[in-house]
Amino acid sequence: MTSAPARVTVLSGGIGGARFLVGLLAHLRQVNPDGQGGTLTAVTVIGNTGDDIWVHGVRVCPDLDTVMYTLGDGISRERGWGREGETFSAKDELAAYGVEPTWFGLGDKDLATHLIRTQSLQSGFTLTEVTAALCDRWQPGVTLLPMSNERAETHVVVETEDEGRRAIHFQEWWIRYRASLPAQGFVMVGIDEAKPAPGVLEAIHDTDLVILPPSNPVVSIGAILQVPGIAEAIRTTKAPVVGLSPIVGDAPVRGMADACLTALNIETTATAVALHYGARSNGGLIDAWLVDTQDALSVAVIEESGIRTRAIPLMMTDVDATAAMAAQAIDFATS
Amino acid sequence: MTSAPARVTVLSGGIGGARFLVGLLAHLRQVNPDGQGGTLTAVTVIGNTGDDIWVHGVRVCPDLDTVMYTLGDGISRERGWGREGETFSAKDELAAYGVEPTWFGLGDKDLATHLIRTQSLQSGFTLTEVTAALCDRWQPGVTLLPMSNERAETHVVVETEDEGRRAIHFQEWWIRYRASLPAQGFVMVGIDEAKPAPGVLEAIHDTDLVILPPSNPVVSIGAILQVPGIAEAIRTTKAPVVGLSPIVGDAPVRGMADACLTALNIETTATAVALHYGARSNGGLIDAWLVDTQDALSVAVIEESGIRTRAIPLMMTDVDATAAMAAQAIDFATS
Numbered sequence: 001m002t003s004a005p006a007r008v009t010v011l012s013g014g015i016g017g018a019r020f021l022v023g024l025l026a027h028l029r030q031v032n033p034d035g036q037g038g039t040l041t042a043v044t045v046i047g048n049t050g051d052d053i054w055v056h057g058v059r060v061c062p063d064l065d066t067v068m069y070t071l072g073d074g075i076s077r078e079r080g081w082g083r084e085g086e087t088f089s090a091k092d093e094l095a096a097y098g099v100e101p102t103w104f105g106l107g108d109k110d111l112a113t114h115l116i117r118t119q120s121l122q123s124g125f126t127l128t129e130v131t132a133a134l135c136d137r138w139q140p141g142v143t144l145l146p147m148s149n150e151r152a153e154t155h156v157v158v159e160t161e162d163e164g165r166r167a168i169h170f171q172e173w174w175i176r177y178r179a180s181l182p183a184q185g186f187v188m189v190g191i192d193e194a195k196p197a198p199g200v201l202e203a204i205h206d207t208d209l210v211i212l213p214p215s216n217p218v219v220s221i222g223a224i225l226q227v228p229g230i231a232e233a234i235r236t237t238k239a240p241v242v243g244l245s246p247i248v249g250d251a252p253v254r255g256m257a258d259a260c261l262t263a264l265n266i267e268t269t270a271t272a273v274a275l276h277y278g279a280r281s282n283g284g285l286i287d288a289w290l291v292d293t294q295d296a297l298s299v300a301v302i303e304e305s306g307i308r309t310r311a312i313p314l315m316m317t318d319v320d321a322t323a324a325m326a327a328q329a330i331d332f333a334t335s
Numbered sequence: 336m337t338s339a340p341a342r343v344t345v346l347s348g349g350i351g352g353a354r355f356l357v358g359l360l361a362h363l364r365q366v367n368p369d370g371q372g373g374t375l376t377a378v379t380v381i382g383n384t385g386d387d388i389w390v391h392g393v394r395v396c397p398d399l400d401t402v403m404y405t406l407g408d409g410i411s412r413e414r415g416w417g418r419e420g421e422t423f424s425a426k427d428e429l430a431a432y433g434v435e436p437t438w439f440g441l442g443d444k445d446l447a448t449h450l451i452r453t454q455s456l457q458s459g460f461t462l463t464e465v466t467a468a469l470c471d472r473w474q475p476g477v478t479l480l481p482m483s484n485e486r487a488e489t490h491v492v493v494e495t496e497d498e499g500r501r502a503i504h505f506q507e508w509w510i511r512y513r514a515s516l517p518a519q520g521f522v523m524v525g526i527d528e529a530k531p532a533p534g535v536l537e538a539i540h541d542t543d544l545v546i547l548p549p550s551n552p553v554v555s556i557g558a559i560l561q562v563p564g565i566a567e568a569i570r571t572t573k574a575p576v577v578g579l580s581p582i583v584g585d586a587p588v589r590g591m592a593d594a595c596l597t598a599l600n601i602e603t604t605a606t607a608v609a610l611h612y613g614a615r616s617n618g619g620l621i622d623a624w625l626v627d628t629q630d631a632l633s634v635a636v637i638e639e640s641g642i643r644t645r646a647i648p649l650m651m652t653d654v655d656a657t658a659a660m661a662a663q664a665i666d667f668a669t670s
Contacts, residue, residue: 056450056451056454057393057450057453057454057457058392058450086424087422087424087443089421089422089424089442089443089444089446089447090425090443090444090446090447090450091447092444093443093444093446093447093448094447094450094451096447096472097447097448097451097469097472098472099451107424108422108424108425108428108443108446109424109425109427109428111424111425111428111443111446112424112425112426112427112428112429112431112432113428113432115391115392115393115425115429116391116429116432116434118392119391119392122392134432137431137432137433
């Protein structure tokens with residue numbers, strides 16, 4: 001077992017990234033304990049805010065909240081998003097009023113988070129500051145940073161017979177249509193004006209390891225990488241960059257990453273995603289890549305592109321399995 | 336029984352006014368039915384917005400909502416405010432975050448109303464328009480108008496040893512302190528800039544009867560009367576103005592009107608409230624006044640001031656009793 005790095009930076013979407021972080025922290029608490037139940041390793045998470053949405057007048061940050069609730073032990077274990085023991089009274093009432101959207105799963109407990117966030121944003125605080133304040137309660141054990149304090153929301157270009165070609169909010173595509181409308185492309189509205197949030201570039205440059213967990217490579221990791229300056233920081237950091245494939249055996253581990261990849265003409269394979277990220281030695285984003293053991297045959301092909309690749313079990317079936325993945329990622333990237 | 340008036344205008348606070356309106360509508364449906372379960376009499380309610388409050392970033396209109404929910408059969412029968420079958424998940428969560436105020440009873444169903452209102456106001460709609468839109472769902476059977484579209488919130492001047500003399504929001508005084516901190520006075524912040532909402536002056540001038548129901552004469556009816564122009568309209572309308580005493584046997588029928596009256600050096604009696612309103616024939620606001628039978632001895636004193644007065648049962652114990660009160664008010668004022 002290698003010694004644990006002092007600093008780790010993780011780019012994260014929602015459920016996949018959050019589950020990986022649970023395993024990462026479990027591993028770090030074991031190999032680098034702080035003596036108080038935590039870890040001495042400083043973990044910084046750069047969270048995707050591309051799927052943020054203003055709904056019913058409140059600002060919802062699904063990925064930041066999934067990370068925060070998951071690490072703070074407030075997540076619904078059954079759903080993987082939103083709060084345990086949630087009620088949906090407000091949502092039902094909004095529907096009774098006939099107010100759209102009715103398809104967004106706005107829980108009552110969750111709403112408290114959004115109310116605080118919205119009021120704080122409207123009072124002039126940044127999303128970085130608000131996120132830190134919310135984390136005061138949840139104590140996620142990581143420093144959770146939004147990728148940007150500017151609004152830059154992912155929209156999906158779709159085409160239907162009755163409504164023609166149009167761009168809809170990512171959440172509408174993802175939740176209402178369950179990614180079943182073929183996506184012709186993704187557009188992040190506002191991304192040109194977005195800047196990395198304070199601390200984001202520093203977290204990439206001044207770290208011992210950057211990890212791309214098995215989050216959606218297009219709308220989660222991909223959204224973060226679109227913030228001007230972030231991809232360049234990853235290309236140029238002195239720290240190694242390791243990714244874990246979100247695709248196992250030609251299917252997403254969870255979620256609907258295949259529908260996103262198809263829109264970009266990327267095959268739903270561990271190989272195609274690795275080549276999409278590309279080797280840092282060749283102007284790309286990663287040095288090392290982990291594929292699942294059932295994709296072991298792809299190792300040679302990926303390595304040809306200049307990405308060191310290893311096949312290990314990549315199913316996050318429980319915390320121990322996920323901790324083992326995190327241990328392997330650290331070991332492989334820093335060895 | 337006199338024939339029913341074609342138009343009635345009622346100034347209303349929350350619970351007391353709302354209960355009176357239930358009885359008024361029951362009476363009018365009986366004596367002036369429209370053949371579809373309603374009444375041909377057009378009832379306009381001018382609702383108090385002086386106890387409105389922005390809380391956790393949303394605009395709450397307690398009195399408008401109490402009228403709307405009560406007449407729309409969505410009110411909690413047990414509490415008299417808020418929604419039947421309410422949950423308080425968001426409220427509990429806000430408290431768990433340590434965000435003040437924690438004393439405001441923000442229900443989850445109720446929150447849906449506030450979210451719609453807040454988003455609509457922030458989109459540029461007026462409170463009049465928003466209230467009409469909300470009433471589309473509740474079908475209260477009246478035209479519900481806010482007294483003003485400008486923000487003018489009642490504050491209470493209190494003095495405590497540890498915090499000295501200060502003005503706190505009416506809701507804080509009413510709910511958090513249950514009106515137990517002696518009020519030195521009431522100040523409506525913003526009232527000088529407030530105008531009657533569209534339709535309010537017309538509803539007072541172009542009507543057959545104005546009713547002051549047994550709402551709080553200081554912070555409900557009194558707040559409405561402070562909007563520049565409204566008291567003058569009541570003084571000058573050609574319609575008769577009748578009031579029902581909120582004080583029965585030297586105590587408020589419900590609520591804490593005594594604490595409000597004391598602050599204005601007004602006795603908690605049916606007589607004192609009548610004289611506070613004053614006779615229209617003498618520059619005051621009412622022509623006629625109903626007191627409870629147990630206050631029958633006060634009739635002569637009140638009549639001396641120029642206010643026609645009658646003693647009838649004034650306890651709103653059920654809809655029938657309240658309908659009888661409304662019938663008497665109409666009969667007495669228009670005879």
